[in-house]
Amino acid sequence: AQSVTQLGSHVSVSEGALVLLRCNYSSSVPPYLFWYVQYPNQGLQLLLKYTSAATLVKGINDFEAEFKKSETSFHLTKPSAHMSDAAEYFCAVRNTGNQFYFGTGTSLTVIP
Amino acid sequence: NAGVTQTPKFQVLKTGQSMTLQCAQDMNHEYMSWYRQDPGMGLRLIHYSVGAGITDQGEVPNGYNVSRSTTEDFPLRLLSAAPSQTSVYFCASSPGLAGAAEQFFGPGTRLTVL
Numbered sequence: 001a002q003s004v005t006q007l008g009s010h011v012s013v014s015e016g017a018l019v020l021l022r023c024n025y026s027s028s029v030p031p032y033l034f035w036y037v038q039y040p041n042q043g044l045q046l047l048l049k050y051t052s053a054a055t056l057v058k059g060i061n062d063f064e065a066e067f068k069k070s071e072t073s074f075h076l077t078k079p080s081a082h083m084s085d086a087a088e089y090f091c092a093v094r095n096t097g098n099q100f101y102f103g104t105g106t107s108l109t110v111i112p
Numbered sequence: 113n114a115g116v117t118q119t120p121k122f123q124v125l126k127t128g129q130s131m132t133l134q135c136a137q138d139m140n141h142e143y144m145s146w147y148r149q150d151p152g153m154g155l156r157l158i159h160y161s162v163g164a165g166i167t168d169q170g171e172v173p174n175g176y177n178v179s180r181s182t183t184e185d186f187p188l189r190l191l192s193a194a195p196s197q198t199s200v201y202f203c204a205s206s207p208g209l210a211g212a213a214e215q216f217f218g219p220g221t222r223l224t225v226l
Binding site: 009032034036041042043044045046049050051052090094098099100101102103104105 | 116143145147152153154155156157160162168170202204209211212214215216217218219220
């Protein structure tokens with residue numbers, strides 16, 4: 001069975017600091033991995049996805065994530081946090097089946 | 113393209129009432145799904161469909177029905193609402209399950225059951 005673990009339900013960073021949001025997955029086969037962002041009172045938007053073409057994936061708004069098979073991780077990073085990055089972030093996984101599995105989310109607060 | 117649309121945006125029901133949450137997409141996507149979002153629990157899959165006429169249960173299907181008579185529409189029915197169904201509901205669609213096709217989400221329906 002698939003599962004996704006997001007370490008840290010709440011993360012606070014100062015404006016301009018590095019953002020690191022952690023995601024670990026369990027899968028018996030190489031999965032497809034996604035990061036979504038949810039702004040208040042909105043639906044989820046895709047930030048980036050892992051397609052096996054490259055282990056370092058670049059997404060929108062300078063976010064990127066690195067797939068590490070040995071660590072079963074897909075952590076999300078951004079070099080410099082902006083106030084507009086404050087949102088809820090979800091990691092999701094799908095293998096060859098019909099279902100997506102989402103983590104419980106990480107709420108990012110950016111401190112001015 | 114309007115993308116994925118959901119109606120209504122907000123709804124208040126009394127225990128035992130029934131209602132249908134509407135979801136439509138204009139992207140000709142084969143795959144559609146319904147999730148509920150509760151604090152601290154992320155998104156949990158209720159039902160999904162891989163094409164018109166085909167539906168299947170997700171992680172939390174009890175108390176909900178779905179049907180998929182057209183590619184565009186995927187309504188979610190609550191037969192007898194319960195307070196435990198108070199949640200935010202999201203509909204999503206995807207062009208398919210080949211490769212790393214992502215899901216596109218609607219804006220959500222916030223449901224309160226009293």
